[in-house]
Amino acid sequence: MANPNGIGASVRRLEDQRFLTGRGRYTDDFKRPDMTHAVHVRSPYAHALVKGIDATEALAAPGVVAVLTGADMEADKVGSLPCGWQIHSKDGSPMKEPGHFPLARGRVRYVGDAVAVVIAETREQARDAAELVMVDYEELPAVASSTRAVEGAAALVHDDAPGNVCFDWHLGDKAAVDAAFARAEHVARIDLVNNRLVPNAMEPRAALGEYDASNGEYTLTTTSQNPHVIRLLMGAFVLGIPEHKLRVVAPDVGGGFGSKIFHYGEEAVVTWAARKIGRPVKWTADRSESFLTDAHGRDHVSHAEMAMDKDGRFLALRVSTLANLGAYLSTFAPSIPTYLYATLLAGQYKTPAIYAEVKAVFTNTAPVDAYRGAGRPEACYLIERLVDIAAGVAGLDRTEIRRRNFVPAEAMPYQTPVALQYDTGDFAKNLDIALPLVDYDGFAARKAASRATGKLRGIGFATYIEACGIAPSNVAGALGARAGLYESAEVRFHPTGSVTVFTGSHSHGQGHETTFAQLVAERFGVPIENVEIVHGDTAKIPFGMGTYGSRSLAVGGSALVKAMDKVERKARKIAAHMLEAAESDIEVKEGRFTVAGTDKSLGIGDIALQAYVPHNFPLDELEPGLDEQAFYDPKNFTYPNGCHVCEVEIDPDTGVTKVVAFAAVDDFGRIINPLVVEGQVHGGLVQGIGQALYENCVYDESGQLLTGSYMDYCMPRAEDVPSFTVRTHEDQPCTHNPLGVKGCGEAGTIGASAAVMNAVVDALSAYGVTHLDMPATPEKVWRVIQAARPAPALAAE
Amino acid sequence: MYAFSYQRPKTLAEAANALKAEDAKLLGGGQTLLPTLKQRLARPSDLIDLSAIPDLKGVREVAGGLEIGAFTRHAEVGQSEVVRRVIPALAGLAGNIGDRQVRHMGTLGGSIANADPAADYPAAVVALKTVVVTDRREIPGDDFFTGMFETALQPDEIVTAVRFTKPDQAGYAKFRNPASRYAVVGVFVAKFGAEVRVAVTGAGPSVFRADALEAALAADFRAEALDGVAVDADGLNADIHASAEYRAHLVTVMAKRAMGTLE
Numbered sequence A: 001m002a003n004p005n006g007i008g009a010s011v012r013r014l015e016d017q018r019f020l021t022g023r024g025r026y027t028d029d030f031k032r033p034d035m036t037h038a039v040h041v042r043s044p045y046a047h048a049l050v051k052g053i054d055a056t057e058a059l060a061a062p063g064v065v066a067v068l069t070g071a072d073m074e075a076d077k078v079g080s081l082p083c084g085w086q087i088h089s090k091d092g093s094p095m096k097e098p099g100h101f102p103l104a105r106g107r108v109r110y111v112g113d114a115v116a117v118v119i120a121e122t123r124e125q126a127r128d129a130a131e132l133v134m135v136d137y138e139e140l141p142a143v144a145s146s147t148r149a150v151e152g153a154a155a156l157v158h159d160d161a162p163g164n165v166c167f168d169w170h171l172g173d174k175a176a177v178d179a180a181f182a183r184a185e186h187v188a189r190i191d192l193v194n195n196r197l198v199p200n201a202m203e204p205r206a207a208l209g210e211y212d213a214s215n216g217e218y219t220l221t222t223t224s225q226n227p228h229v230i231r232l233l234m235g236a237f238v239l240g241i242p243e244h245k246l247r248v249v250a251p252d253v254g255g256g257f258g259s260k261i262f263h264y265g266e267e268a269v270v271t272w273a274a275r276k277i278g279r280p281v282k283w284t285a286d287r288s289e290s291f292l293t294d295a296h297g298r299d300h301v302s303h304a305e306m307a308m309d310k311d312g313r314f315l316a317l318r319v320s321t322l323a324n325l326g327a328y329l330s331t332f333a334p335s336i337p338t339y340l341y342a343t344l345l346a347g348q349y350k351t352p353a354i355y356a357e358v359k360a361v362f363t364n365t366a367p368v369d370a371y372r373g374a375g376r377p378e379a380c381y382l383i384e385r386l387v388d389i390a391a392g393v394a395g396l397d398r399t400e401i402r403r404r405n406f407v408p409a410e411a412m413p414y415q416t417p418v419a420l421q422y423d424t425g426d427f428a429k430n431l432d433i434a435l436p437l438v439d440y441d442g443f444a445a446r447k448a449a450s451r452a453t454g455k456l457r458g459i460g461f462a463t464y465i466e467a468c469g470i471a472p473s474n475v476a477g478a479l480g481a482r483a484g485l486y487e488s489a490e491v492r493f494h495p496t497g498s499v500t501v502f503t504g505s506h507s508h509g510q511g512h513e514t515t516f517a518q519l520v521a522e523r524f525g526v527p528i529e530n531v532e533i534v535h536g537d538t539a540k541i542p543f544g545m546g547t548y549g550s551r552s553l554a555v556g557g558s559a560l561v562k563a564m565d566k567v568e569r570k571a572r573k574i575a576a577h578m579l580e581a582a583e584s585d586i587e588v589k590e591g592r593f594t595v596a597g598t599d600k601s602l603g604i605g606d607i608a609l610q611a612y613v614p615h616n617f618p619l620d621e622l623e624p625g626l627d628e629q630a631f632y633d634p635k636n637f638t639y640p641n642g643c644h645v646c647e648v649e650i651d652p653d654t655g656v657t658k659v660v661a662f663a664a665v666d667d668f669g670r671i672i673n674p675l676v677v678e679g680q681v682h683g684g685l686v687q688g689i690g691q692a693l694y695e696n697c698v699y700d701e702s703g704q705l706l707t708g709s710y711m712d713y714c715m716p717r718a719e720d721v722p723s724f725t726v727r728t729h730e731d732q733p734c735t736h737n738p739l740g741v742k743g744c745g746e747a748g749t750i751g752a753s754a755a756v757m758n759a760v761v762d763a764l765s766a767y768g769v770t771h772l773d774m775p776a777t778p779e780k781v782w783r784v785i786q787a788a789r790p791a792p793a794l795a796a797e
Numbered sequence B: 001m002y003a004f005s006y007q008r009p010k011t012l013a014e015a016a017n018a019l020k021a022e023d024a025k026l027l028g029g030g031q032t033l034l035p036t037l038k039q040r041l042a043r044p045s046d047l048i049d050l051s052a053i054p055d056l057k058g059v060r061e062v063a064g065g066l067e068i069g070a071f072t073r074h075a076e077v078g079q080s081e082v083v084r085r086v087i088p089a090l091a092g093l094a095g096n097i098g099d100r101q102v103r104h105m106g107t108l109g110g111s112i113a114n115a116d117p118a119a120d121y122p123a124a125v126v127a128l129k130t131v132v133v134t135d136r137r138e139i140p141g142d143d144f145f146t147g148m149f150e151t152a153l154q155p156d157e158i159v160t161a162v163r164f165t166k167p168d169q170a171g172y173a174k175f176r177n178p179a180s181r182y183a184v185v186g187v188f189v190a191k192f193g194a195e196v197r198v199a200v201t202g203a204g205p206s207v208f209r210a211d212a213l214e215a216a217l218a219a220d221f222r223a224e225a226l227d228g229v230a231v232d233a234d235g236l237n238a239d240i241h242a243s244a245e246y247r248a249h250l251v252t253v254m255a256k257r258a259m260g261t262l263e
């Protein structure tokens, strides 16, 4: 590594200085002259008709500028929030796509659904007045859980979605699976729930709308992971504003975890209202609104079966899943329980036949969409819990059944029976590295030591593979995506040799300002502090798809490499001219252009100066300037994979589970910045552990959110997790992108929940427990122990 | 938050006077009151901030025990050398309330006046033969808590201090709500000569003394004496975090653990 800040260096995040000293600029920090404040009036009912809205009193309250409703939006021909993905049911019919309006029109469908917006001089005035808006609701029966939603007598969330079904989809070869089950020696079965989660980004959502009447231009500043996508969706489908008159800025964003990918109604409301009242309008969610209205994650109820031969080799997998989509389709909702879930059900195993059915239903709850991992944690959790059960059924050690069924490294590239083609991966190697990290051999002794103090110890494994680097546009399009999924980059050398990179990726905690700058520093040998990464402003960056699905480096980084290739090509031409050599004689290394076999050379800085001060420049062959743009559309998904091992200790007297050790071995392909990668893994693991032990979003039957604050929704704390042991290996680089990178943003979350739950079940196995739904709360654990007391194994002592 | 007027009196008399305003409310550490205001669940006309009244602050060693001013923050009690020496279990209790931020704001007076069924201090107030001192009288700790979020205080009464009796031995163990860090169940055991007091918070609508556990420990002051002593789940709290049955079970478990922390 020649450049101390190049590829492979643990460069400390350049952006942290501003974040840690409170100098980040978030949407709510922006203040405009004459700015007003919006507060939404939200439904307290899960399901109700809105028979009338009386704003008389609110309008008379101090400071109130306007009270606007769905009817006002309708009169202005404001459209429905669009869905970016279309799924077709088994019978070929398209999914049900009911209207989803920024302000409800005549009916509300979840607690938090917005019915009106109050705009006032101050936020407090808007809040005061919002309480004075009289909404005449007629409550309707509601349905909150997916299992209830499909019962015959359930209330209908949308009249045009019979049985509350949005789509009833399937993937795989049913006949082959049925045939395999018919000849199976062993069958493992499981029923499980993947618990619903609230994303809980540190920064709540916010949006600031502005309209400039002098030129008809709108600006939306918003907490988004993908400003260009918001501009397209909101401009083209909701408000009818052409792109050249709409600028969307996503400044510093304090975490997203998926919840800020989507186009939300509030963004359209403030943009539309800014023109209507002729003043900027800002809205910032409070934490209660975040709980109620950020798109939630997960919420699956599944049944799965694995057919095996007599040696525990997997013959076929059959899965049926009920997915809760909430009250309306959020932007990418239909793709999550389908193409980001069922396609991953092969996991790391060479199961030859797989059939998955997914029924997705509407309920009177907040919309559900991508949340860190998005479909893949659900797949991993299901497979890995089922594989543990399969080990029991087949009488094999849990590591052995995995080894026996791994897709071997030699079989790569490997075509799964569920659409994906894995490019690289050495799954046995991951496991081999992981076992000594947790001293697997010493586990029995540790378990005995725990037992001596009255505690139960368990160890659990999870292997995972995910499809990242989303996505080849042609594949995504064939699967129902209504957008391309490439990424863009522009590399602009300035006359004195400093560089600005414009990327369509968006950083909301991932550290792009550092890692992307490292790529430039490495390639051109420029000091890292001379590289600026610009993201998040549609007026500056080329059209790009933003950040989610662990795609920034794999897709955005690849676009950056392509743009740098173009810069280098042009620079070589300039160098050849300046050095009076043939282009083919120019050798390029880290930004130095040398005539082969001579000491004649130029640095990229000299070339950049020449490009902008073209006194002696090959003008008939080249334009001045050194500024290139590229779009990169991936050829395949990338496939990060790994093996997570968790050790827990349970106190049977209270049911409290403590994670005592956790090791994660991950294959992310090539690593650009090990420090950033480790940080991503740590955060992901904590979120995965959170789902397994603490986090649970609960609605009661009437659709009221019971876990609407941190007093009831339990987030994991630093003290709840052990010091992690994290390893990566780089000998299985991605074969189809120029950096060989796979992505690391979601991996921790994907593997961790399954590893924890497998450890919990292992600890409780003495009590005959084979499964426990997440989260493994103290009472839940205590109850299964009570139900089985006295445990055979312990009673024998 | 609705608008209110804010006052910061320097003496108890000024505070008592200010509290006469209709719908005036005292502000302790604000850890309960401010979130309530932010959620617009209360609408006081005036907030009387007690933080500038020197008489309400601090820990004093008095004959037979401790007197702690109502506006003494949990962190101060937790770290106080005097509390650690005289009633270490009380310092331990205060030092484990909520989290660091909460402990550096929340106050003893605010905690007991609020009488949250899941708060820790009520267990100590009932177990440690206390006297709650107010601006007009002294209320025995045993009579102070009257129900869920209810106390013997008059609406305009100000807690000024609590006097705790030094026990021979005492211990406190708490099963924390993993989300809020409040007590799902907290048990304070205190021994005064032949008398054993076991005060339970979190489990019921209000702090209570567990007779069966007291009897068992009075007969044999060892954790093992509690083996098989069950607490009735009837009337205990139930919520999404813990059923009444589980809470009943935890009372015995926490009582045993409190015995393990005796000092």
Ligand SMILES: Cc1cc2nc3c(=O)[nH]c(=O)nc-3n(C[C@H](O)[C@H](O)[C@H](O)COP(=O)(O)OP(=O)(O)OC[C@H]3O[C@@H](n4cnc5c(N)ncnc54)[C@H](O)[C@@H]3O)c2cc1C
Pocket (backbone or CB within 6 Å): B025, B026, B027, B028, B029, B030, B031, B032, B033, B034, B050, B070, B071, B074, B096, B097, B098, B099, B102, B103, B105, B106, B107, B108, B109, B110, B111, B113, B114, B118, B119, B120, B121, B157, B158, B159, B160, B180, B181, B182, B183
């Ligand atoms: C996240 C979180 C976690 C917490 N965890 C715990 C926990 O684990 N255990 C625990 O016990 N508590 C816990 N608490 C509560 C906290 O420790 C405080 O004790 C509690 O909020 C009240 O004290 P305060 O000083 O903040 O009172 P305030 O919120 O200011 O006031 C509360 C009430 O008491 C009244 N009041 C205040 N002072 C007096 C006085 N001197 N005389 C009469 N009335 C008065 C006020 O008018 C108000 O009605 C937690 C709080 C939070 C926010």
